[in-house]
Amino acid sequence: MNLFRKYYYGDYDSMKGNSGEPANTNDKSSGAPEWPLFEIFIRSKQGLDHKHVGSLHAADAQMAVENARDVYTRRQEGVSIWVVESKHIHASNPDEAESFYEPANDKVYRHPTFYDLPDEVDHM
């Protein structure tokens, strides 16, 4: 039974019904497997979060960082790069999104607009 499935961004193996390691198809000319896929996150300037920008293949993390610099920051789009091998990303399952996020649906009192206050109350 598949209790714990990995759902990651460029997740093609689980679509083919496997789980776990990415499906490395052999390339015909060299017989070498594809380099692993990395997800790239970029901080555009100090003070902001790293944000997912895309993915690329690289032999290892260092190469992924260098290539991410060349591909995603050619016009000064970043001051910091994170790379994560795609297979290490775990994600919620979109098929269960409805029930998974349902608990938040009926809790309007968590929003400031729920509370009716007299106009005289300032700075709140």
Next chain:
Amino acid sequence: MAVQNFEQIFQQKIDDDIRIEPKDWMPEKYRQTLIRQISQHAHSEIVGMLPEGSWISRAPSLKRKQILVAKVQDEAGHGLYLYSAAETLGISRDEMIEQLHSGKAKYSSIFNYPTITWADMGAIGWLVDGAAIMNQVPLCRASYGPYSRAMIRVCKEESFHQRQGFEALLVLSKGTAEQKAMVQDAIDRWWWPSIMMFGPHDAESSNSESSMKWKIKRFSNDELRQRFVDMIAEQVKLLGMTLPDPDLKWNEDTKHYDFGKINWEEFWNVVSGNGPCNKQRLDTRKKAWEEGVWVREAAAAHAEKRKQRVVVKEGIAA
């Protein structure tokens, strides 16, 4: 839940302009259409580096050389964004490359024309990238999330491509008689292939209907082509040049330019492999891939060595 219900939910999302993400349920035909379109687009970016790449060493000045290098580097990046987007649909990078090399996957026919003068660099930027942008801007709103995000990135970078092309031609158009003739000649050769880039007429376009329903496409081939003709017909005046179409004429009733018949025989000929450079382009790609084997192997070996070094270091630290 029956497949029918899944399809209904899927179409409802599309109709409500909610993007489809990689793990969402999607009809197989939608997935296949996207894989075909995105991978073709990626291949076009990669093959598109070749006609321009050959002019890098022959650019007329350091400034033009730097610009051209930057542009060709962008095309490589665009190819990568698009390959990555296609990979989220369940096809591997190697499969796509294999499909390009075997001829199973197509790329834009425009790159099967030769670049014989420096003015071709300007004409490609202005006309070919101009036509590409016309096609690509609506794709920024395509229903598939990774595709639309890739296209937003591409479009941001693409506008410099068109501007530098027009500017290069503008400089030439103010030059000597030979330079002016070179500009006109380049326009004459690139005009018709450029307007063919929008694909067959709507009535003959086999994939259009479902692509519109799925909001992969937002405008028809003919709509986009007309916009392009209207735009270029005006811009060419600023160059003091003409477009090679005797039937090109402003139509006061439609508020558009009328234009002549497109030679579809030529179009299909080039698509099916008989363009001036089809073989050369594919051979170059295959050679690059085959001769790059040792680079890929060396990188993998180096990565392995680096990993071992870390293991040893950690072993010592422990």
